[in-house]
Amino acid sequence: MSFYSNLSKNELLSEIDKLEKRYNAFKEQNLKLDMTRGKPCSEQLDMSMEILDIPSKELRKAADGTDTFNYGILDGLPEAKALFAEMLEVDKSEIIIGGNSSLNLMYDTIARAMSLGILGSTPWSKLDKVKFLCPSPGYDRHFAICELFGIEMIVVEMKQDGPDMDVVERLVADDESIKGMWCVPKYSNPDGITYSDEVVDRIAALKPKAADFRVFWDNAYCVHHLSDKPDKLKNILTACKANGNDNLVYIFSSTSKITFPGAGVAMMAASVENLNGIRKSMAIQTIGHDKINQLRHVKYFKNLDGINAHMKKHANILKPKFDIVLQILEEELGGKGIASWNKPNGGYFVSLNTLDNCAKEVEKLSLEAGVVLTKAGATFPYGKDPRDRNIRIAPTLPPVEELKKAIEILSISVQLVSARKALSNM
Numbered sequence: 444m445s446f447y448s449n450l451s452k453n454e455l456l457s458e459i460d461k462l463e464k465r466y467n468a469f470k471e472q473n474l475k476l477d478m479t480r481g482k483p484c485s486e487q488l489d490m491s492m493e494i495l496d497i498p499s500k501e502l503r504k505a506a507d508g509t510d511t512f513n514y515g516i517l518d519g520l521p522e523a524k525a526l527f528a529e530m531l532e533v534d535k536s537e538i539i540i541g542g543n544s545s546l547n548l549m550y551d552t553i554a555r556a557m558s559l560g561i562l563g564s565t566p567w568s569k570l571d572k573v574k575f576l577c578p579s580p581g582y583d584r585h586f587a588i589c590e591l592f593g594i595e596m597i598v599v600e601m602k603q604d605g606p607d608m609d610v611v612e613r614l615v616a617d618d619e620s621i622k623g624m625w626c627v628p629k630y631s632n633p634d635g636i637t638y639s640d641e642v643v644d645r646i647a648a649l650k651p652k653a654a655d656f657r658v659f660w661d662n663a664y665c666v667h668h669l670s671d672k673p674d675k676l677k678n679i680l681t682a683c684k685a686n687g688n689d690n691l692v693y694i695f696s697s698t699s700k701i702t703f704p705g706a707g708v709a710m711m712a713a714s715v716e717n718l719n720g721i722r723k724s725m726a727i728q729t730i731g732h733d734k735i736n737q738l739r740h741v742k743y744f745k746n747l748d749g750i751n752a753h754m755k756k757h758a759n760i761l762k763p764k765f766d767i768v769l770q771i772l773e774e775e776l777g778g779k780g781i782a783s784w785n786k787p788n789g790g791y792f793v794s795l796n797t798l799d800n801c802a803k804e805v806e807k808l809s810l811e812a813g814v815v816l817t818k819a820g821a822t823f824p825y826g827k828d829p830r831d832r833n834i835r836i837a838p839t840l841p842p843v844e845e846l847k848k849a850i851e852i853l854s855i856s857v858q859l860v861s862a863r864k865a866l867s868n869m
Contacts, residue, residue, distance in 0.1 A: 445798065446779035447865035455866050462859045466812060469852050474813030476849040481632075481791035482840040483700055486760050490753070491702040494743040502738050511734035517725055518718075523708065523737035529747045530666060531696060532678050533712040539721065541709040542732045545697035548711045549659060550588055552693060555724055556622070556655070557592055562690070562720045564655035567594075567622060576614060576624035578606035580794060580822035580833045582632045582661065585625040589824070596824035597621070601634055605642035615651040623657050629676045630664040633794040633822055633835035635787025637674035647682035649691065658692045665696055666754045668789040669762045680712065689714040698740060700791065701753065708740050764838040768793050768850050775854035781861040784836075793836040794822075795853075800831045801860045808856035814849045 447455060505511055505520045518524075519540025528535040541548045557573075560566040567573045574595040577586060581601070589596050597614065600607045605628070615621050626646070628638040638646075646658060660679055668674075683691045690713075698707035711721075744750050769786060772795070776782045784795045797805055802819040809816055817835040820828040836853070838846055 445781045445861060445865065447781065447862045448868070450865070452866070452869055455862060455869075459859065459862045459866065462855055462862060466808070466852070466855050466859060469848065469855070470812045472813065474848060474852075476814045476841060476845050476852075478814060478816050478837050478841065478849050478853075480817070480840075481700075481837045483704065483757075484760065484840050484842070487700075487757055487839070488703060490756055490760075491743075494702055494739055497739055497742050501742060502735050505734065505738055509734070511738050514730050516734055517729070517731050518722060519710075519732070520734055520737045520741070522741045526741050526744065526746065526750075527696070527708070527710045528712070530750060531662065531694060531710065531712050533680055533694070536715055537680065537718065538710055538712045539718055539725075540732060540737055541711060543697070543703075543705065543707045543709060543736070544699065545661065545663065545695040545709040545711075546584055548709050549585070549661065549695055551728075552659070552711070552721070553588055553592060553594075555721065556657075559724060561655040561657065562716065567655075570620065572620045574618065574621045576606075576611060576621060577824050578624070578626065578631075579824065580633050580828075580835070581625060582627055583817070583821040583826075585659070585661070586824045586826075594622075595620075598824055598829070599624075601631070601636065603636060604639035605636060606638075608642055608645040612645065612649065615649055615653075615656060617652065619652040621651065622653055622655060623659055625659050625661065627661045627663060628679070629662055629674060630667060630787055630790025632663070632790065633792040633833075635785045635790050635792060635794065637676055637788070640677045643677040643679055643682055647679060647688055647691065648686045649688070651691075656691070660692050660694045662694055662696045663700070664790040666750060667700065667757070667791065668754065669758050669765060670788055672788075674788050680714070683714075690717050693717065701750065701757075702740065702743075706736060708737055761839055764843065764846055765793065767843065767846055768836060768838045771847065771850040771854060775851070776857060779858075779861075782857050791837065791839055793838060795834045795836055795857075796832045797834065797857055798832065798861055798864065801857070801864065802828060802831050802834050804860045805834060805853070805856045808859060809853050812852045812856070814852045816853070 506522050523540045524535040524538050528538045557568045576599050577596045578599045578601045694712040697709040806819040820826040822833050
């Protein structure tokens, strides 16, 4: 039961009046605060500027003598493979280096399966129906790829340790048209959940009816910690091998939020057999990705310790912002029974749940007061949150003072919508 449902009608009207006065005071400021996407702020981008200062003569030749300025090396420089294989905890034979976007690699992987199939399977586009499991709340761009290709999406509830595996196991075992599952396994988008060892083991042991079923393991936040005691994620590829499921998983990541989102390095890891199948079409699709940028990143970081040291600088910028969000949410909404939220140990988001059937109205009120949020419902397939309650908060981009105002406006909006709902129920 919410705090407001315990108030009398007069008490509730008085509370609404106070909230409206606070809300209108913000509205009169004509604010324009953008909280839509998890973008690094300018201070984070400035941290990597020295990567551009590496002399061009140091970027001309790779360790094996490859001229990075010329054609060649389809799937990544050996030293880039070695560095990012260490980051993803795979062997360097199990990784491909792409362009600047892991989303592009995911899109290409779906498109390839649609047009060519997977390791000799029937191309998905020739099947009557293709379905994907979508742990939700989840990443809207994953869902957009499925929607574009006409892949039917099935919502799977996210629990505190990962997807509801009872549902996942049952569905993949019974339905051959289920060809994949999206996962953001560490500091998930938006809940900030890291999958438990048990969940990873159960995913690795799946026995899907479809031989071409693949887990799309988007490990975007594998090194994006906010504390000195980061979450630990069990190695999915190792677990798959232990279960004789070597080909079950595709792993994706990038340096988009490590260096520059517009000029990072993306990577994909999988079994050697999976990657060899992908290389066949890559040889026709591309002459190779940006080797200069790959070498630039290797020279800059040198090793995994270099990446981890860099990520601590990110945490020093981001943790105070996350702390501000959590503090204001607690001060404004704590103990009122009208909202709940996660307290992530890493990643880029805070996931806020309002009362049922309130998120869209909260988004609308926030927008009218000058705060642009990720669209309510976006964290579910087809943009339809069945309970209309989830709102993704992206604290990283705004300056601190703007962030404070944005979260206060959001919190006031949650209270107003909740109080008005309680009044209408009287």
